Structure formats: C-alpha cells, structure tokens
Amino acid sequence: MSQPAPYPVRLADEITRQLGQLADHLAQLQPSQAAQVIARILDPDAGVLGGITHLVATSSVFAKDQAERGALPAEVWLALGRASNELHDVALDLDEHKDTLQHVGTRPVTTAAKPPAPAPLVVRRHR
Template sequence: MPHPTPYPVRLADEITRQLGQLADHLSQLPPHEATQVISRVLGGVTHLVATGSVFAKVQAESGALPAELWLALGRASNELDAIGRDLDQHCETLRHVSAQPATTTVKPPAPAPLVVRRRR
C-alpha cells in the first residue's frame, strides 16, 4: 500500500498552485493592491527561505546536507530581505499614484528610462 503524501508536501503543492494563480491576477490589480500582494508574499517567502536556511545549517553541521546549500539559502534570504527594504522605500509613491483619479489626461506621462542603481 503506497504511503500518502505527507501534509507539508501537499501544503507546499497547494501554496505553489495558489502563487501561480496570484501571479496570473497580479497584472490586473490596481497599483495599491498589487503592492500589498507583493509585499505580503515577499515577506512570507523571505521567512520561508530564512527558516530553510536555519534547517540547512543544522543539517550541514551534521553532514546530511552540503554546506553550499546552507550558504546559498542564507544568501537568498539576505537578498530577499534587501529587496523587501528596497520596495518599502517606494510604498508611498505607489499609494500616491493609486489614489489618483482614473481620468484621461491631455498629455500622457513621459516614459522614464529604466536605469536602476543599487546601493550596496
């Protein structure tokens, strides 16, 4: 008799499916809702990766996992945290834009060059 899929694995599958649905809807959301969705999901993913990093560290110390996996998860956790802080800087701008009335303007806004400078 086959073993049933463990609950955490089923939960991960369901979360992955729902993240796919959320990604499909994201482009259709108003800016203020899209920002809320992104920040909430990013926070959850960051927490998951950070927890995975702690797990991988313990397993790497016992020799069950390679240390490179722990280091990679730690780097990913740090990067996600930095991305979250970068996005926090723009929340007020997004709130302001999303609060604007949806009227037609005489002159459309000028496109901005997409040059990103990252602080380190």
C-alpha cells in the same frame, strides 16, 4: 497504495499553485488594481515577498542544523543563507517603492488633458 503527501508538502504545493494564479490575475488587471496588488505583495511584514523571505530564512536555520549534524552538505546551508540575505536586501530595496505603488493604486482614474510623460528606464540606484 502510495502514501498521501504530508500536510506541509500539500501546503507548499497549494501555495505555489496560488502564486501562479496570482501572477495570471496580475497580468490581466487594470494598472491601478495591479499597483495595489504589487504593493501588497511587496509589504515586508504581511506580503508575499516578506513571507517567502521568512520561509527561506527558516529553511536556512534548518539547513544549518542539518549541516552541523552531517545530514546536509554545508554548501546547502550556505546557499540558503545567501538566498535569505539577498531576498532581504531585495525586499528592502523594493520597500521604498511600496508607498508609490499604493498611491498609484488609490489614485482616482481620470482622463487627463495631457498624458503623463514616460519615465526613462535607466536610473541610478541609491542606497
């Protein structure tokens, strides 16, 4: 008889499953509801992206310790560190749009006399 997976492994599997469910639901939501969900996902303190960024950063600390002991190649630690830094940068870039998403999500649905004009999809990034 095989050993059951340890709790942290089962937890990671369950979170992965729930993220898939969230993506499926998001694809079917009304625009205002989807905007609210996306704003919650992007919350750097309590959102999914912030949680994943923290998880990768914690993994990087673990990998550094293991690399220093010779149990993992240094490349693993470097890759996790790079991923952590890039996720942090992405989270900062997206955080500036969180308020806009929240506003769209709380705006009452009205039938406007003139529909909003589409925005150009190519814009310059600013930092």
